[in-house]
Amino acid sequence: MTQLFDIGRSALTSYxxxxxxxxxxxxxxxxxxxxxxxxxxxxxxxxxxxxxVALNRSADNSALFAAxxxxxxxxxxxxxxxxxxxxxxxxxxxxxxxxxxxxRLAESVDALTAQPTDIATRQTVLxxxxxxxxxxxxxxxxxxxxxxxxxxxxxxxxxxxxxQLDEVASIQAQIDKVGVVDAAAATLMDRRDxxxxxxxxxxxxxxxxxxxxxxxxTLGNGQPVIEAGQAVRLGLGSDEQGNIQLTTNGNLQPSRVxxxxxxxxxxxxxxxxxxxxxxLGRIALAVGETFNQAQxxxxxxxxxxxxxxxxxxxxxxxxxxxxxxxxxISAAVADISALPAxxxxxxxxxxxxxxxxxxxxxxxxxxxxxxADPLLFGGLSVELTGAAANGDGFVIQPAPASQFAVNxxxxxxxxxAAGGSTANSGDNSNALALQASLRxxxxxxxxxxxxxxxxxxxxxxxxxxASAISSADVARAAESFALDRRDAIQGVNLDEEAADLMRFQxxxxxxxxxxxxxxxMFDSILAAVRG
Amino acid sequence: MRIxxxxxxxxxxxxxxxxxQGQFEAQQALxxxxxxxxxxxxxxxxxxxxxxxxxxATLESRQKNLDLVESKASYAESRLGNLTDTLxxxxxxxxxxxxxxxxxxxxDLLAEQMRGLAQDVAAIGNTRDADGRxxxxxxxxxxxxxxxxxxxxxxxxxxxxxxxxxxxxxxLPAGVDVRAAFRDSSGTVDLATALENMAAEIALSxxxxxxxxxxRDALDASLTEMDAMLxxxxxxxxxxxxxxxxxxxxxDTNEAVKLNANEELTRLRDADxxxxxxxxxxxxxxxxxxxxxxxxxxxxxxxxxxx
Numbered sequence: 001m002t003q004l005f006d007i008g009r010s011a012l013t014s015y016x017x018x019x020x021x022x023x024x025x026x027x028x029x030x031x032x033x034x035x036x037x038x039x040x041x042x043x044x045x046x047x048x049x050x051x052x053v054a055l056n057r058s059a060d061n062s063a064l065f066a067a068x069x070x071x072x073x074x075x076x077x078x079x080x081x082x083x084x085x086x087x088x089x090x091x092x093x094x095x096x097x098x099x100x101x102x103x104r105l106a107e108s109v110d111a112l113t114a115q116p117t118d119i120a121t122r123q124t125v126l127x128x129x130x131x132x133x134x135x136x137x138x139x140x141x142x143x144x145x146x147x148x149x150x151x152x153x154x155x156x157x158x159x160x161x162x163x164q165l166d167e168v169a170s171i172q173a174q175i176d177k178v179g180v181v182d183a184a185a186a187t188l189m190d191r192r193d194x195x196x197x198x199x200x201x202x203x204x205x206x207x208x209x210x211x212x213x214x215x216x217x218t219l220g221n222g223q224p225v226i227e228a229g230q231a232v233r234l235g236l237g238s239d240e241q242g243n244i245q246l247t248t249n250g251n252l253q254p255s256r257v258x259x260x261x262x263x264x265x266x267x268x269x270x271x272x273x274x275x276x277x278x279x280l281g282r283i284a285l286a287v288g289e290t291f292n293q294a295q296x297x298x299x300x301x302x303x304x305x306x307x308x309x310x311x312x313x314x315x316x317x318x319x320x321x322x323x324x325x326x327x328x329i330s331a332a333v334a335d336i337s338a339l340p341a342x343x344x345x346x347x348x349x350x351x352x353x354x355x356x357x358x359x360x361x362x363x364x365x366x367x368x369x370x371x372a373d374p375l376l377f378g379g380l381s382v383e384l385t386g387a388a389a390n391g392d393g394f395v396i397q398p399a400p401a402s403q404f405a406v407n408x409x410x411x412x413x414x415x416x417a418a419g420g421s422t423a424n425s426g427d428n429s430n431a432l433a434l435q436a437s438l439r440x441x442x443x444x445x446x447x448x449x450x451x452x453x454x455x456x457x458x459x460x461x462x463x464x465x466a467s468a469i470s471s472a473d474v475a476r477a478a479e480s481f482a483l484d485r486r487d488a489i490q491g492v493n494l495d496e497e498a499a500d501l502m503r504f505q506x507x508x509x510x511x512x513x514x515x516x517x518x519x520x521m522f523d524s525i526l527a528a529v530r531g
Numbered sequence: 532m533r534i535x536x537x538x539x540x541x542x543x544x545x546x547x548x549x550x551x552q553g554q555f556e557a558q559q560a561l562x563x564x565x566x567x568x569x570x571x572x573x574x575x576x577x578x579x580x581x582x583x584x585x586x587x588a589t590l591e592s593r594q595k596n597l598d599l600v601e602s603k604a605s606y607a608e609s610r611l612g613n614l615t616d617t618l619x620x621x622x623x624x625x626x627x628x629x630x631x632x633x634x635x636x637x638x639d640l641l642a643e644q645m646r647g648l649a650q651d652v653a654a655i656g657n658t659r660d661a662d663g664r665x666x667x668x669x670x671x672x673x674x675x676x677x678x679x680x681x682x683x684x685x686x687x688x689x690x691x692x693x694x695x696x697x698x699x700x701x702x703l704p705a706g707v708d709v710r711a712a713f714r715d716s717s718g719t720v721d722l723a724t725a726l727e728n729m730a731a732e733i734a735l736s737x738x739x740x741x742x743x744x745x746x747r748d749a750l751d752a753s754l755t756e757m758d759a760m761l762x763x764x765x766x767x768x769x770x771x772x773x774x775x776x777x778x779x780x781x782x783d784t785n786e787a788v789k790l791n792a793n794e795e796l797t798r799l800r801d802a803d804x805x806x807x808x809x810x811x812x813x814x815x816x817x818x819x820x821x822x823x824x825x826x827x828x829x830x831x832x833x834x835x836x837x838x
Contacts, residue, residue, distance in 0.1 A: 029536050036535075085571055092570035092577055099581050103588045110592030114599045114695045114705060117672075118662055417670070424672035426664060428693040435696070439589075451585050459578035462570025469571060480545065484538050491535025498833035 004518035010049030011511030017052045018504045033194030035059040035490035057186045061209045063486040068200035070482035072259045075201045077472035079264025088465035092458045101132040116416035116428040123411045133406040136284045140401040150269045157202045157262045164195045165231040172215045204259015220257035240320040243270045278342045279457045281399030288312040290437045298415030298430030303423030306415025313403035318395045325389030331382045338379030347393035543825045550818035557811035560802040576799045583796040590789045596695040600703045601778045607707040608771035614655045621648045622757045628733040635736045645730035653723040667709045685721035712767040729753045
C-alpha cells in the first residue's frame with residue numbers, strides 16, 4: 001500500500017518536473033539561443049516508481065558549429081557588400097560621381113575651341129574646373145569618412161568581442177564546475193552559444209565544443225583566444241604597411257585570420273577604399289596634368305604663357321614601420337600613362353629593389369636610385385638617400401586625391417592660343433590641343449582617355465559591388481540553411497509543446513488518481529478493521 | 532525535418548522582405564523611368580550609358596560649333612556680298628571715267644565717289660562680329676584696315692580663320708580667309724588703298740597726248756585689276772558658301788549619330804513600363820499571398836484546441 005503512495009508521489013513529482021520543462025520551452029520559444037529541453041524518465045530501482053533521470057538539452061554541436069560558420073561568412077560578405085554598394089552609389093550617381101563634371105569640363109573646352117577669346121566661355125571653363133576639383137574633393141572626403149567609420153566600427157566590434165569573450169570564459173568555467181546538466185547549466189550553455197555566435201559574427205572566431213564538454217575558441221588560423229580559462233586581450237594595431245589589424249595580447253594578427261563583420265570591414269579598409277582613392281587620384285592627376293601642360297604650352301589673352309590651373313597631387317610615401325636601414329625615398333610621377341591605378345609597394349630584398357601594385361602585379365624596376373639615374377617603375381621615378389636593409393620597404397600612393405585643388409585664375413589667363421601668339425589673339429590651336437589631349441588615350445599606356453578611365457572605374461566598381469552583393473545573397477541563403485538545421489534540432493515547436501503539455505497533464509492527473517485510489521484503499525482497510 | 536516556430540517565422544519574414552524588395556525596385560523603375568539606378572545593378576549597362584552620354588555631350592558641342600560656323604560663314608558671306616556690290620560700283624566709276632567727253636568737274640566727282648567707295652571697302656573689311664571681334668582677319672585681334680583715308684594699311688597679323696571640330700575628325704573654319712581678297716594682285720597693296728589709287732588716276736586731267744594716253748592705259752590696267760579683285764572676292768564669298776553647304780551635310784550626319792546614341796541610351800537605360808508594371812503587380816500579389824500565409828500560420832496552434 002505504501003508502495004502505491006510512493007509510486008504515485010514519484011510520478012507526481014516527475015510529471016511536475018516535466019510540465020515545468022514544457023512551460024520553460026513555451027516561455028522561451030522566441031528566446032535567441034534557447035535550446036529546447038526535455039526530461040528523460042527512468043524507472044526507480046526496486047520500487048517501480050518513476051523519476052527524471054536527466055534533463056536533455058536538444059543542442060547539436062556540429063549544427064551549432066555550422067551555423068556559426070555560416071553567420072561568420074554572411075557577416076563578412078554583408079559588411080563588404082554594404083560598403084561597396086555605398087562606394088558604387090557614390091561614384092555612379094550623376095550627382096556625386098565624376099562623369100557629369102568631366103563631361104561638363106570637356107564641353108566647356110569644346111566651347112573654348114569655338115570662341116577662344118569670349119570671356120563668358122572662358123569663365124565657364126574655370127567654373128567647370130572648379131566644379132570638377134570640388135567633386136574630386138568631396139568624393140575623396142566621403143571615401144576618407146567611409147574609412148574613418150570603418151575604423152570606428154572595428155573598434156566597437158573589438159570592444160564588444162572582448163566583453164563577449166570574457167563572458168564566455170567565465171561561463172565556461174561555471175559550466176565545467178557544474179558537471180551535470182540541470183536547468184541552470186542549460187541556461188548557461190544557451191547564453192554561451194549565443195555569445196559564441198556573436199563572436200563568429202563580429203570577428204569570425206571559430207569555436208568547437210569537444211566531446212568531453214571542453215570548449216576551444218580560436219582565430220581563423222586555429223590560434224586559441226581562450227587559454228587556460230582566460231580570454232586573450234583583443235585590440236587593434238597597425239601593420240608594417242599602415243593597415244589596421246587585430247591584435248591579441250598586443251601581437252598583430254594577419255587580416256586573413258579575421259572573419260565576420262570585422263573581416264569584411266578590414267578588407268574594405270585594406271583594399272576597396274584605397275583602390276577607390278587611387279582611381280580617383282589618378283583621374284584627378286590626369287585632368288590636372290593635361291590642363292597644366294596645355295596652359296604651359298599656350299599663350300593667354302595677355303600674351304603670356306598660361307599659368308597652372310590645377311594644383312596636382314604628388315606621390316605620398318609611407319615607410320614600412322619595420323624598416324631597419326637608413327634609406328629614405330622621394331617619389332615623383334614620371335609618366336602618367338604608365339601609372340597604375342593603385343598604390344605601389346617598393347621593397348628591398350637580396351640587394352635589389354622590386355615593386356608591385358596593389359594586385360600584386362610585378363612592376364619592372366630600372367635605374368640605380370641616384371638623382372641622375374632614378375629608380376623607374378610604374379610611371380614613378382624614385383630617388384634614394386641612405387642605404388636600405390633587406391626587408392625594408394615603402395608604400396607609394398601615386399596621387400592622393402585629397403591634395404587636388406584648383407588655382408584661382410582670371411578668365412584672361414586661360415591659354416587658348418598657340419605658344420608665342422600675340423596678346424588678345426583669336427587663335428584656338430592650344431585649346432584644340434587641350435581638347436585632343438582630354439579626348440585622347442592618356443592613361444593605361446596610352447589606351448584610355450580620362451572619361452573612359454572613369455567609365456571603367458564606375459563599371460569595375462559596379463562589378464565588385466554586384467559580385468559582393470551576390471556573395472552576400474549566397475551567404476544569406478547558406479546561413480538560412482544552417483540556421484534551419486540548427487533550429488530544427490534546438491528550436492521550440494509550440495504544437496509539440498502543447499501535445500507534451502496534454503500528455504504530461506494527463507499523466508499527472510492519472511498519478512493523482514493513483515494517490516486518490518491508494519487513499520481510498522487505505523480508508524477501505526481502516527473501515528474493514530473498525531468493522 | 533522537425534519544423535520549429537523560429538524557422539517558420541524566419542522563412543516567412545524572408546519571403547515578405549524579398550517580395551517587398553522586388554516591389555520597391557519595380558516602383559523605383561516606374562517612378563524614375565530608368566531600369567537601374569546605379570552601376571552595381573548593371574555594371575556593363577552603366578558603362579554603356581556613360582559612354583553614350585559622353586558621346587551625346589560631344590555631339591552637342593559639335594552641333595554648337597556648327598551653329599557658330601554657320602553664323603560666321605553666313606555673316607561673312609553677306610558682308611562679302613556687300614563688298615562685291617561696292618567693287619562693282621567702283622568698276623562702273625572706272626568705266627564712266629573712261630568716257631572721252633568727260634570734263635574735269637565730272638572727273639573730280641567720280642574720283643570723290645571712288646574715294647568714298649574706298650572708305651566703304653575698309654568699313655566692310657572692319658566689320659565686327661556679334662561678340663565684338665573683327666569678323667575678318669582670322670586670329671588677329673586687330674581690325675584689318677587701319678590708318679584712314681589716304682593712309683590705309685592692312686593688319687600684318689591677318690590669318691586664316693580658326694578651325695573648329697564639327698564631326699569626328701572633321702573641322703570647318705569659323706569664318707572666311709580674306710587675306711587674298713583684301714589685297715590687289717601684287718599682294719602688297721590693300722583694297723582701300725588700291726581704290727584710292729584709282730581715284731587719283733580718275734582725277735588726273737592731262738592736257739598733252741602722251742599724258743592722255745598714259746591715263747587711258749592706267750585706267751585700262753585698273754579695270755583689269757578691278758576684275759581680278761572682283762574675282763578674288765567672289766572666290767572668298769563662294770568659300771563661305773561651300774562652308775555653309777558643308778554645315779548642312781554634317782549637321783544631318785551628326786543628327787543621325789545623335790539619334791543612334793539616343794536609341795542606344797534608351798535601350799540601355801530606360802525602363803520598360805509594361806514589364807515593370809507587370810513585375811510590380813506580380814510582386815504585390817506575391818506579397819499579399821505571403822502576408823496571408825503568415826497570418827494563417829501564426830493563427831494555427833494546438834494551444835487553441837486546449838480547453
